[in-house]
Amino acid sequence: MTEESKGSGDEVAPRGATMMIAVLVVSAFVMILNETVLSVALRDLGVDLGVSTTTVQWLTSGFLLTMAVVIPTTGFLLERFTPRQIFLVSMTLFSAGTLLSALAPGFAVLLAGRVVQACGTAVMLPMLMTTVMRLVPASRRGATMGTITIVIAVAPAVGPTIGGAVLSSLGWRWMFWFVLPLSLLALAFGAARMRLGGETRMVPLDVFSVLLSAVGFGGILYGLSTVGESGGGGHLVAPWIPIAVGAVALAGFVARQLRLQRQDRALLDLRPLTHSTFVVALALTALMFMCLLAVAAILLPLYLQTVLRTSTFVSGLAVLPGGLVLGLLGRPVGRLFDRFGARPLVIPGALATAVSLWLFTALGPDSPLALVIGIHVLLMTGLGTMMTPLMTESLAALPGHLYSHGSAIMATLQQVAGAFGTAVFVTVASLGTTQASGAPDAAGLHTAFIVAGVLGVLVFVMALFVRRPKAAPQAVTEGGAA
Numbered sequence: 001m002t003e004e005s006k007g008s009g010d011e012v013a014p015r016g017a018t019m020m021i022a023v024l025v026v027s028a029f030v031m032i033l034n035e036t037v038l039s040v041a042l043r044d045l046g047v048d049l050g051v052s053t054t055t056v057q058w059l060t061s062g063f064l065l066t067m068a069v070v071i072p073t074t075g076f077l078l079e080r081f082t083p084r085q086i087f088l089v090s091m092t093l094f095s096a097g098t099l100l101s102a103l104a105p106g107f108a109v110l111l112a113g114r115v116v117q118a119c120g121t122a123v124m125l126p127m128l129m130t131t132v133m134r135l136v137p138a139s140r141r142g143a144t145m146g147t148i149t150i151v152i153a154v155a156p157a158v159g160p161t162i163g164g165a166v167l168s169s170l171g172w173r174w175m176f177w178f179v180l181p182l183s184l185l186a187l188a189f190g191a192a193r194m195r196l197g198g199e200t201r202m203v204p205l206d207v208f209s210v211l212l213s214a215v216g217f218g219g220i221l222y223g224l225s226t227v228g229e230s231g232g233g234g235h236l237v238a239p240w241i242p243i244a245v246g247a248v249a250l251a252g253f254v255a256r257q258l259r260l261q262r263q264d265r266a267l268l269d270l271r272p273l274t275h276s277t278f279v280v281a282l283a284l285t286a287l288m289f290m291c292l293l294a295v296a297a298i299l300l301p302l303y304l305q306t307v308l309r310t311s312t313f314v315s316g317l318a319v320l321p322g323g324l325v326l327g328l329l330g331r332p333v334g335r336l337f338d339r340f341g342a343r344p345l346v347i348p349g350a351l352a353t354a355v356s357l358w359l360f361t362a363l364g365p366d367s368p369l370a371l372v373i374g375i376h377v378l379l380m381t382g383l384g385t386m387m388t389p390l391m392t393e394s395l396a397a398l399p400g401h402l403y404s405h406g407s408a409i410m411a412t413l414q415q416v417a418g419a420f421g422t423a424v425f426v427t428v429a430s431l432g433t434t435q436a437s438g439a440p441d442a443a444g445l446h447t448a449f450i451v452a453g454v455l456g457v458l459v460f461v462m463a464l465f466v467r468r469p470k471a472a473p474q475a476v477t478e479g480g481a482a
Contacts (some may be wrong), residue, residue, distance in 0.1 A: 015133040020194055023142065024087070024128045027186040028151045031094055031121040034179050036159030036297070038114075041172045048172065049107045056107070059114050061222075066118035066270035068221040068415045069374070071408060072213045072268045074126040078404035079203050084194050086127055091187040094120030098183055102176035113176075122411075129407040133395050137448060139338055145392040146334025149384065151231040154327030164316040206260060212253035219246025221416060239423075268412075270406040272398050281394030282410060284346070286417035287459045288383055288390070291353060294421030295360070295452045296322070299429065299445060300376060307365050307442045308372070318373055322380035329384035334392070342389035343466045349385030350463035352378055354456030360449040365442055386463070393466070402423050425451065 032162040038045075038059060046056040077086055097116030104110035128148060136144045166174050223243030253268075260266040272278050296319065336345060356379035363372060391410070398406045425448045429440035432447030440448070 023047035032155035037163040044161030063118045067122045068217040075405035075408035090120045095183045126407040128268040130404045133403045138202035141336035142334035146330035146388045149330035150327040165314040216250030224419040277397035281390045289417045290421030294425045322376040325385040326380040337389045342393040350460040354460045358453040358457035
């Protein structure tokens with residue numbers, strides 16, 4: 001490690017940095033695991049709590065909606081408060097929400113618990129990425145960011161598997177009782193060992209920006225979520241109305257940030273978008289998360305359960321190998337990035353992604369389960385080869401003082417891209433179905449997989465624009481100084 005640092009001219013990471021990052025990684029893993037562990041229990045929850053499928057879906061949609069509202073504020077929070085302060089508040093909120101959910105007597109309290117959980121979860125991933133960029137020498141950032149890939153990739157992948165296993169033998173409340181000790185342990189360990197502070201600025205909070213952000217990102221995500229739930233039908237308010245209101249509010253939010261950032265007072269500084277390397281990586285990351293969340297987490301389980309008639313537990317196990325491959329690739333790919341840069345990794349990864357998405361179009365009612373698992377593993381291999389280089393390369397192109405805002409922009413877009421992808425693919429699958437009910441069937445899912453294949457081609461074309469940032473040495477110097 002010392003030789004690598006000397007060779008690159010970077011400073012050695014401060015004492016305590018490794019411990020701090022380890023605590024953040026474990027905490028983020030527990031939080032993101034919780035985000036998807038409930039997905040397989042929605043049907044049982046609806047029956048147990050006496051609410052409709054559309055209503056119980058808000059346990060997931062409400063979580064994502066809260067994330068979309070809170071994440072844009074994290075750039076401000078990471079400048080105003082120390083990592084220790086943010087961590088303690090984040091884990092306390094998450095633990096309180098988990099306890100509230102486990103004890104919930106009805107749907108309303110359970111939904112409130114999920115919202116409180118989401119408030120804590122939203123801050124963690126941007127804080128983790130910002131901390132890595134500020135504390136880890138540039139020669140080792142790729143390998144460290146590869147660890148974050150494990151958090152982002154494996155936790156959502158194993159969530160449904162764990163949820164299915166728990167649900168098959170215990171009640172849904174145990175999904176929260178299992179998570180609670182882990183979150184409390186992370187909170188106690190972080191409170192005792194996380195002593196690393198950080199430079200802060202007394203940036204004033206622009207309340208109007210917070211309101212515009214909440215209405216903008218919240219409205220867009222709400223509209224997309226209602227489209228994704230049932231193809232846009234059966235709602236009191238047409239999905240396009242909150243989307244339009246959100247778009248107008250978002251335009252006002254952008255205009256206000258452009259004005260405020262001239263005095264370094266922006267809630268979310270948009271100057272990272274002036275760096276072309278960041279923008280290309282950001283666009284690719286958005287497309288990548290559409291593939292990951294919409295195709296791998298929505299369409300594939302629907303295909304397994306609707307067309308192949310597998311059980312919830314079997315469908316959860318079927319996607320587990322791909323999720324594990326995606327996570328296991330994190331650190332090796334990160335080390336390769338440290339040696340060769342992003343382009344030699346992103347282009348082959350994009351090609352594997354495009355090929356796998358088109359292979360999904362060949363699946364039918366008689367396709368063997370092993371073939372489905374193999375294609376899914378290929379898709380996860382492609383995404384895993386791209387994820388770490390794109391996250392690291394994009395932030396490395398920024399000056400040190402923009403790391404927190406860059407990570408907040410990236411995390412926000414991931415949420416919106418996931419919701420948009422889910423809405424688009426579920427709607428396409430519903431429109432292409434041959435059933436009168438509009439529920440996705442083999443024909444509808446085939447149409448959705450064709451659209452996914454087109455998305456894969458777009459991913460490959462975008463990957464050709466990836467270049468190693470010329471500003472990286474300057475960004476490293478500023479980040480090292482921070």
